[in-house]
Amino acid sequence: MSDASVITQTQIYEEIFPDWFTPESRSGYEGFIIPAERIQEAAQFLRDDKRYDFLISVTAVDYYPEDCLEVVYHFKRSTGGAPLTLKCILSRESSEIQSLVAVYPGAELQEREVWDLLGVKFTGHPDLRRILTWEGFGGHPLRKDWKEAFYEEEFKPFKSRWPDGKFSRAEDHNPLQDNLNFPQGFDPDKWVADGEQTLYKSMTRVSKLNEDGIESDQIIVNLGPQHPSTHGVFRMAAVLDGETVVDLKPVMGYLHRNHEKIGERNTYLQNMPFTDRLDYICSMSNNFAYALTVEKLLNVKPPERAEYIRVIMAELTRINNHLIAIGFLLNDLGAFFTPVLYALEERELIIDMFEAASGSRMMCNYFRFGGVVRDLPEGMLDHLKKFLTRLPRKVDELDHYLSGSEIVRIRTEGIGILPPLQAIANSASGPLLRASGIPYDLRRADPYSIYDRFDFDVCVRYHGDIYDRFLLRLDEIRQSIRILKQAVRDIPEGPIMTGKPQYQVRVPAGEAYGRVESPKGELGFYVVSNGKANPVRYHVRAPTFINLTSLADMCKGNKIADVVTILGSIDIVLGEVDR
Amino acid sequence: MSNSTRVEIPDELQGQVAITTLDRIYNWSRRNSMWPLMSGLACCAIEMICTAASRYDFSRFGMEVMRPSPRQADFMLISGTVTKKMVPQLVRLYNQMAEPKYVVAMGACASGGGPFKEGYSVVPGIDKFLPVDVYIPGCPPTPQALLNGLIKLQEKIDGQTIKKDAHWYRKEPTLPIPVPILGPDLIDLRNLPEIKAAATAEIIDTESGLREGSHE
Secondary structure, three states, rough: OHHHHHHHHHHHHHOOOOOOEEEEOOOOOOEEEHHHHHHHHHHHHHHHEEEEEEEEEEEEEOOOOOOEEEEEEEEOOOOHHHHHEEEEEEEEEEEOEEEEOOOOOOHHHHHHHHHHOOOEEEEOOOOOOOOOOOOOOOOOOOOOOOOOOOOOOOOOOOOOOOOOOOOHHHHOOOOOOOOOOOOOOOOOOOOOOOOOOOHOOOOOOOEEEEEOOOEEEOEEEOOOOOOOOOOOOOEEEEEEEEOOOEEEEEEOOOOOOOOOOOOOOOOOOOOOHHHHHHOOOHHHHHHHHHHHHHHHHHHHHHHHHHHHHHHHHHHHHHHHHHHHHHHHHHHHOOOHHHHHHHHHHHHHHHHHHHHHHHOOOOOOOEEEEEEEOOOOOOOHHHHHHHHHHHHHHHHHHHHHOOOHHHHHHHHHHOOOOHHHHHHHHOOOHHHHHHHOOOOHHHHHHHHOOOHHHOOOOOOOOOOOOOOOOOOHHHHHHHHHHHHHHHHHOOOOOOOOOOOOOOHHHHHHHOEEEEEEEEEEEEEEEEEOOOOOOOEEEEEEEEEHHHHHHHHHHHHOEEEEEHHHHHHHHOOOOOOHHHH | OOOOOOOOEEEEEEHOOOOOOOOHHHHHHHOOOEEEOEEEHHHHHHHHHHHOOOOOOOOHHHOOEEEOOOOHHEEEEOOOEEOOHHHHHHHHHHHHOOEEEEEEEEEHHHOOOHOOOOOOOOOOHHHHHOOOOEEEEOOHHHHHHHHHHHHHHHHHHHHOOHHHHHHHOOOOOEEEEEEEEEEEEEOOHHHHHHHHHHHOOOOOOOHHHOOOOOOO
C-alpha cells in the first residue's frame, strides 16, 4: 500500500512542482527541500494551488554534529491521499525561519513546541513562548548536544547495565543527588522567576465604560492545572468580560514527561511500552501507529492474522475511548459520575479482554514490528462475540438517556461551534473535524493495515457544536462494532509475526511518517533512522495537542461555564498533549 | 467495637454503652472516612477512577467522596508522574490541606520517577518534597493494588496515638513546605546553599552529566 502511494506521489511531484522545490536525494527520504526563506511562499502555493489545505505537523531534526537543523513539515489534502513532506535546512546557530501561522493557523502550538524543544525561532509568530517547559528553562532539550541531569550515555542499552551489569543509582553521579542541573555560575538568590508574567502579558485586557458610564475591567481567570474538569493537569487562562470569554490561552506542559528525548536514547523496541503511556486510554492505537511507522522503515508486512488482531484491538480501543469521552463529557455538564459509571462498566469488559491478550489492563505493549507479541488467548473470540451482542444495547441505552435529555441539549447545542474551514485551517482531526462536517477519516482517506476490506461508514455531523461531537462518538462506536463483527467473522488462523521476534531490530537509514486514525484524531509518528540501533528523531504528532489549537476559537464569546464542556468535547488526554 | 478495656459495664447498660480508648475511637472514625484529594496527574488517575467506579468501589472503605478542594481532603493520592512544572502546585495543595493529612504515592512515577525518571523535567519521586505514607508499586497499579495500598494507609492510622503522633494538636504550628520555584531547573528553597555550591563548582569532566551548551 505504502509503496504504491509513494510512486504516484513522485510522479505528481515531477509534473507540477516549481524548480525551487528540490526533491530529496538521500535514499530512504521523501519529499522536497526548499530554501528556508521561501517557506511561507511554498506553503501559500501548496494551500492555494495544490489544495494541500491541511498542515499535519511541524517538527525539526537536529543532525548534530553536522551544522544542520532541519525543519520538517507534513501537509495533506482534506479530501484524502498521501501526505507531502517539505524540509528546510537551517544552521544550528542562527536557526530562524518564517512562521506559517498566517497561512496555517494550526501551526501555532506546534511551532511553539519546536521553539521550546529545539530552539528554532519562528519569525512572525504571534506568541512565541515556551510551551512544554517553562519560561526561563535552561536550553532547548531536544538538541543533540543538550544533556539531561541523569545523563549516562548517548544510547541504550547503557554499558553499565549490559553486558557488565554494574548498575548504580543515577542520583549518585549528580552533584545535587537529584534530577537537577544548573548552569555554571547560577546564583539562586539573584534569580527572578518569571511567574506567569509572560503569559499574562500575551493576553490583552481592556477597561471600558459600560452603558451606565461605569468603568469595568476584564479579568484573567485561571482554570487548572488542579481543577476537577480539566481531564488531567491542563490549564486555561481566560480573559473574562463579566462571564463572557474574550480571550483564552491553553497552558500545558504540566505532564511533560520527555517522551521524545527518552525515545531518542532508547532502541526502537524499547519505545513500544513508552507509546502506551502517551494516550494512556488508547494504548493499542499508539502501539499501532508506532509499529506501522517502523514497519515502513523496515519494509515488512505483518501476516494476515496479525492484521486482523490489530484491527480488532484498535477498534476495541476506539469504543473504550469514546465511552470514556462520553461519560466524562457528562461529568463536565454536571451529571457528576452517574453516566460515567455506566460507561466504565462496559469499559471494564473491554480492558478485561486487553488484559487477557496482553497481560495488562492499560499499558498493553502488545504490538511488535511485523505482528503482535502473542496470539489471542483461547476463547477470546467467543467472548468478544458475546460482548458484541451486549454492547449495542448498552450504546442504545446511553443514547436513549442522554441524547434526548433537555439539560444536555440546552448546554451543548450551538455551543463551542467550530466551522469546517476553520477546523481544517486549525489542523483539527478526529471527531472534532468530523463533527464539523468534514468526512475525513484516515481509515478511508489513506487506508492503512487492512481497513480497505471492511464495510463501514465514515461518521460525519454538520453543526460543529458540542452536541454533534457527542453524537458523533456514539455513531463511531456503532461503526466500530460493525468492523469488529466483520473482523471476528473473517479472522484466519495462522502465524502472528513476520520473521523471528527480535530484541534489536536493524532499521535501515531513512525517515518515515506513519499515521493511524486514533480515537482522538490523526496520531502520527515521525521517525528518522541512521541505520543504527536507536532513532535519530522520534516525534509524536499528538492529535489532541493540535486539536487544542481550536480551543480558543471555540470558547471566545461563550460563557465561562461552557469552557469546561467545550474542553470535554475535544476529549484530551494530557499524556499525549504534553508527552 | 467491643469492650477493649478492663472497665466493667453494669448489666443494665449492656448493649447500650461501649467503652474503648480515645485512640481507638478517634482512629476508627478517621480511618473510615478518608476523603482523597481529587487530583489526577497521569495514567494512574484512570486506574484511580476505575477503583472509584462500581466494579472496585473504594467507597466500601470510606473513600467515596473525592474532594477537588484541598481544604476538605484527608489524603492526597499522587496518581502519576510528577513534573517539575507541576510540583509547585502539588506542594501548595499539600500545604493547604488541613491536618491530619497523608500522602499516598501511587505507581512507579510518583514513588521514584518510574520509566520517566531520566527525563529532564520529571521529579524522581514525590518524596523529594512531600512526606509519603504509603507507596504503591505498579505501572499503573491495578485497582486491587490501589485498594491494598489504601487499606495499608488505614492500618497506619490504626496504629497512631494522639499522644505520640498527633502533632496537629501541639501548640507550635506545623510549618508549610516551601513551594519550589522554577528557574533554569527546579529550585528547592531548602537546598539553596547546595545549589549555589554545585553551580559554582568546576566542571571536571563532561561525563559526570553536567549540562553543556548555551543558556538564555
